[in-house]
Amino acid sequence: xxxxxxxxxxxxxxxxxxxxxxxxxxxxxxxxxxxxxxxxxxxxxxxxxxxxxxxxxxxxxxxxxxxxxxxxxxxxxxxxxxxxxxxxxxxxxxxxxxxxxxxxxxxxxxxxxxxxxxxxxxxxxxxxxxxxxxxxxxxxxxxxxxxxxxxxxxxxxxxxxxxxxxxxxxxxxxxxxxxxxxxxxxxxxxxxxxxxxxxxxxxxxxxxxxxxxxxxxxxxxxxxxxxxxxxxxxxxxxxxxxxxxxxxxxxxxxxxxxxxxxxxxxxxxxxxxxxxxxxxxxxxxxxxxxxxxxxxxxxxxxxxxxxxxxxxxxxxxxxxxxxxx
Amino acid sequence: xxxxxxxxxxxxxxxxxxxxxxxxxxxxxxxxxxxxxxxxxxxxxxxxxxxxxxxxxxxxxxxxxxxxxxxxxxxxxxxxxxxxxxxxxxxxxxxxxxxxxxxxxxxxxxxxxxxxxxxxxxxxxxxxxxxxxxxxxxxxxxxxxxxxxxxxxxxxxxxxxxxxxxxxxxxxxxxxxxxxxxxxxxxxxxxxxxxxxxxxxxxxxxxxxxxxxxxxxxxxxxxxxxxxxxxxxxxxxxxxxxxxxxxxxxxxxxxxxxxxxxxxxxxxxxxxxxxxxxxxxxxxxxxxxxxxxxxxxxxxxxxxxxxxxxxxxxxxxxxxxxxxx
Numbered sequence: 090x091x092x093x094x095x096x097x098x099x100x101x102x103x104x105x106x107x108x109x110x111x112x113x114x115x116x117x118x119x120x121x122x123x124x125x126x127x128x129x130x131x132x133x134x135x136x137x138x139x140x141x142x143x144x145x146x147x148x149x150x151x152x153x154x155x156x157x158x159x160x161x162x163x164x165x166x167x168x169x170x171x172x173x174x175x176x177x178x179x180x181x182x183x184x185x186x187x188x189x190x191x192x193x194x195x196x197x198x199x200x201x202x203x204x205x206x207x208x209x210x211x212x213x214x215x216x217x218x219x220x221x222x223x224x225x226x227x228x229x230x231x232x233x234x235x236x237x238x239x240x241x242x243x244x245x246x247x248x249x250x251x252x253x254x255x256x257x258x259x260x261x262x263x264x265x266x267x268x269x270x271x272x273x274x275x276x277x278x279x280x281x282x283x284x285x286x287x288x289x290x291x292x293x294x295x296x297x298x299x300x301x302x303x304x305x306x307x308x309x310x311x312x313x314x315x316x317x318x319x320x321x322x323x324x325x326x327x328x329x330x331x332x333x334x335x336x337x338x339x340x341x342x343x344x345x346x347x348x349x350x351x352x353x354x355x356x357x358x359x360x361x362x363x364x365x366x367x368x369x370x371x372x373x374x375x376x377x378x379x380x381x382x383x384x385x386x387x388x389x390x391x392x393x394x395x396x397x398x399x400x401x402x403x404x405x406x407x408x409x410x411x412x413x414x
Numbered sequence: 415x416x417x418x419x420x421x422x423x424x425x426x427x428x429x430x431x432x433x434x435x436x437x438x439x440x441x442x443x444x445x446x447x448x449x450x451x452x453x454x455x456x457x458x459x460x461x462x463x464x465x466x467x468x469x470x471x472x473x474x475x476x477x478x479x480x481x482x483x484x485x486x487x488x489x490x491x492x493x494x495x496x497x498x499x500x501x502x503x504x505x506x507x508x509x510x511x512x513x514x515x516x517x518x519x520x521x522x523x524x525x526x527x528x529x530x531x532x533x534x535x536x537x538x539x540x541x542x543x544x545x546x547x548x549x550x551x552x553x554x555x556x557x558x559x560x561x562x563x564x565x566x567x568x569x570x571x572x573x574x575x576x577x578x579x580x581x582x583x584x585x586x587x588x589x590x591x592x593x594x595x596x597x598x599x600x601x602x603x604x605x606x607x608x609x610x611x612x613x614x615x616x617x618x619x620x621x622x623x624x625x626x627x628x629x630x631x632x633x634x635x636x637x638x639x640x641x642x643x644x645x646x647x648x649x650x651x652x653x654x655x656x657x658x659x660x661x662x663x664x665x666x667x668x669x670x671x672x673x674x675x676x677x678x679x680x681x682x683x684x685x686x687x688x689x690x691x692x693x694x695x696x697x698x699x700x701x702x703x704x705x706x707x708x709x710x711x712x713x714x715x716x717x718x719x720x721x722x723x724x725x726x727x728x729x730x731x732x733x734x735x736x737x738x739x
Contacts, residue, residue: 177656222639222650223657256649274611275646281606286599314547318680319644320598320673324581325547331502332548348645355643 094120097412099156100168100402101210103174104228105130109156109398115414117403119367128149129173129180148180150346150368152210160208160334167411169402171213172228175200179211185217185225192234192265196408213405216267224272229258233267235397236370249362250394253371253379259356259367271360273352279345288326288344295338302339303378305329306346307385310354345378362388370394422737424481424491424536425727428499429553430455434723435480440739442728446484452476454498454505475507477535485533492736494727496538497553500525505535510542515669517559517590521733538730541592548691549597554583558592559729560722562694574687575719576697578674578704584681586690596685598677604670613651613669621662627664628703630654631671632710635679644676668702678707687713695719 097115101108106128112121127133133154135146155378160166175183183200199211215227229252237246250261257277261269283289309315310321326344329335366381369376369391380391406412422440426433431453437446452458458479460471500508507524520538527535540552562571563621573587580601584595608614634640636648638716651669660668686693692708694701694716705716731737 159678217657220639221637222634222647223653223659224649225653225656271642271646272649273642274613274649276610278607278645278648281610282603285600285606285610288599309547311551312546314545317596317598318676319474320600320603320677321596322547323603324549326596328548330552331550332542332544334548350452351643353643355646357640359641403623409570 096120096159096163096166097405098403098406099159100116100170100399100406101155101168101174102172102228102231102398102402103170103179104128108151108155110159111399111402112156112159113399113403115412117400117407123155124397125151125155127154129176129178139259141323144193145180149204150172157359163413164208166208166413167211167406168208168362169199169211169213169406169409169411171231171398171402171405175212175215178323181212181213183214186214186230188216188218188224188267188269190230190267192237192267193408195230195234196405199405199409211409211411213402214378216270218270223366224270226258226260226270226272227410228398229260229270230267231401231405232370232397233260233262235399235402236368236394237262237265237399238400238404239394239397241271245278246366247365249360249365250368250370251379251383257352260361261360269360271356273356274354275348279348282323283341283380288340291330291337292340292344293325293337295336298341298349299336299342302335303342303346304385305335305339306343306348307350307382309334309347310350311386315351315354319348322347322351332344344386346382349378349382353379353385357386357388366390368392368394370396393414420687421445421484421488421491421604422739423491423728423731424484425724425731426480426493426495427497427553427723427727428498428504429453429470433476433480435484436724437481437484438724438728440737441734442725444724447724449481450476450480451636452479452690454501454503465469470505473499474529477529485530487695488738489533491533491738492536492731493533494524494536494538494736495557496499496723496727496730496733498667500537500540505544506536506537508537511539511555513541513543513549513594514666515541515590517556517562517592517651518733520555520559521730524734529532534735536736539692541595545593549595550646551583551585551597552614553723554585554595555592556726556730557695557723558585558587558726560724560726561693561719562587562590563725563729564719564722568619572690573693574685574690575693575695576704576708578694584678584685585627594685596681600673600677600680603699604673607648608666608677609667613648613665614654616655616662617665617669618662619666620661624661624667627660629672629706629710630660630664631673632675634672635675636711640679644673647672647676658698671707674703674707675710678704679711682708682711682713691717693717693719695722 108125110123133149202210218224457472524536543549
C-alpha cells in the first residue's frame with residue numbers, strides 16, 4: 090500500500106467565481122491541487138431542509154468538496170484561505186489591514202471561522218488604503234507575499250507589481266512592505282463595453298488576435314486626442330470602422346489595446362517606477378498585452394513572476410504558526 | 415367644417431429608438447406633432463407575405479404611421495428626415511458631409527429616397543470629421559442649425575454647444591460653420607457600468623436624486639487621484655461605500671457625477687471656450703447636471719437653448735427649396 094505524502098497545510102484561494110484548493114507539504118510544495126467552480130457568488134445549493142442557515146451550509150458543502158477527504162486522511166491539518174471568502178459577502182468578514190502594511194503582519198491578523206466539530210478555517214485579511222479615493226484588495230496581498238518570497242534573497246524588493254485581470258492591481262512594494270496600490274477596472278469595463286454598448290455591434294470574431302489593431306488601440310492614450318480620456322476615445326472603435334480604417338474583426342482587440350493603453354499610460358504618469366523593478370504576474374496572454382503596453386509607454390525591463398497565491402498562503406500560514414509538524 | 419391649417423413641410427426626427435414627426439407651416443410653426451416608438455432599431459414588423467423586401471416594408475409601415483394621413487390630406491408636401499435613418503442601418507445611407515461644414519451646405523446635399531408612387535423622402539447628411547480619431551454625428555447637425563437660427567440675429571455665432579445624452583456631442587460653431595466636434599459616450603457607459611458591472615451590485619434606489627453624492631462624484635476628476643482616469647476612479651463608487659463614506663442610495667448619482675465630471679473637465683482642458691458662448695441643449699434634468707459640472711470646472715455663463723430639431727429641419731428644407739407654396 091502506497092503511503093500518501095505527508096501534508097503540512099491546506100490552502101484555499103477562494104474568490105468570486107472559483108475555489109482553488111491546495112495540499113501543501115512542510116516546504117510549501119504542492120502535493121495535490123483542485124479547481125472547483127464554487128466561488129462565493131456561485132456556491133453549490135444546500136439541502137433545503139438544512140436548519141443551520143442556508144448560506145453557512147452552502148459554504149460547508151463547498152469546503153467539504155475542496156478538502157473534506159484531505160482532512161479525514163490527516164486530521165489536525167490547518168486550513169487557510171484568502172480572497173473574497175473574507176468579504177462582507179463571504180463566509181466571514183475578515184477585517185482589512187491598513188496600507189502601508191508589512192508582509193509579516195498579514196499572518197498575525199487572521200480571522201478564525203470556528204466550524205463546530207470541524208477544523209477551523211483561517212482567513213487572510215484584505216488590505217485597505219485610505220485617502221480621497223479609498224482602495225481595497227482581497228487575495229492580491231497573498232499573491233504579493235508569494236511573489237516577494239520568490240525573488241532572489243539578496244535583493245531588497247523595490248517593486249511595482251502589476252496584476253492584470255478583471256480588476257487590475259498595481260502594487261508598490263518596498264522592502265517587506267506594501268506601500269501603496271491602485272485599481273483599474275479595465276477587464277470588467279472591456280467586457281461591459283463589448284457586450285452591452287453600441288461598440289460591440291460592429292465587432293466580428295476573427296482568427297485569433299489581431300496584433301495590428303491591438304497596437305493601433307494601444308497608441309491612442311499617447312496622442313493629443315487621448316487627452317480626452319476613455320469616455321471619448323472609445324467611440325473611435327466605431328468611427329475608425331465607419332471610415333474603413335479598422336476591420337470589424339480587429340475592433341475588439343483595438344478596444345482592448347485602447348483601454349490597456351489608457352491604464353498603463355496614466356499609471357506610469359502618476360507612479361513611474363523610478364529605480365523599481367516592474368513585475369508582471371497573471372494569465373500569460375494578458376500579461377503579454379500589458380508587457381507590450383509597458384514597452385510602448387517606455388518601460389522595457391519587466392520581470393515575469395509565476396502565479397504565487399499558494400506560495401503566499403503557505404508563507405502566511407508559516408508566519409502564523411499554523412504549519413503541522 | 416373646420417379647415418385644417420395649411421402645412422408647408424413634414425419633418426421627421428428619426429433616430430435609433432424613436433421617430434418624431436412634425437407637420438410645419440410656412441413659418442416653421444408646429445401644426446401637429448407625433449411621437450412613435452419606431453426608431454430604426456425597433457421598426458414595426460412587416461407582413462411576412464410582403465414581397466418587397468422586409469426591411470424596406472418595415473420602414474414604409476413606420477413612415478405611413480408617422481405621416482401617411484398628413485400626405486393624403488395635403489398631397490405634394492415635401493418630407494425631410496434627419497438622424498440614424500440615414501445611417502448604414504437606416505432606410506438609405508446618406509453620405510456624410512465633411513467638417514468643417516457650412517450650415518447652408520447641409521441642405522444642398524440631401525439624399526433622396528424614391529418611394530414609387532409615394533412622396534419621396536429627403537434625408538439630411540450626417541457630419542464626418544477626419545483626423546487620428548475620426549468622429550461622426552447624425553441628427554445633431556440639424557439641432558445645431560436650429561439652435562444657431564434661434565440666437566439673436568445681430569450676433570455672429572461663436573459657440574461651444576453641448577448636447578448631452580447617450581452620446582454627448584460638443585460642437586464648435588463659428589459664424590455659419592460647424593468647425594469641430596467631440597463625442598463622449600458618457601450616457602451609454604454609465605448605463606453599462608450600472609447594469610453590467612460590480613458597481614451596480616451595491617447601488618440602491620433612493621428617493622429622488624442625491625445631490626450631495628452627485629457633487630461628490632463631480633469633484634473627482636479635478637483631484638490628484640482623478641489623473642488616473644475613469645478606469646481607475648470609478649472603483650471608488652464601491653470603495654467609498656465599503657468605507658462608509660457614500661450611502662448605497664447615493665452610489666448611482668455619485669457615478670453619474672464622476673463620469674460627467676471627467677467628461678467636462680477633459681473637454682474644457684482641451685477646448686476651453688475662449689470668447690465663445692457655451693450653449694446647453696437637451697433633456698432638462700440632464701442639462702442641469704451638465705450645468706453644475708460646467709460651473710464646478712469654471713464655466714458659469716451658460717445659455718440654455720430649447721430642443722431645435724424641428725426648427726433645423728424646417729430651415730434645411732427651406733434652404734433646399736422644399737417648402738410648399
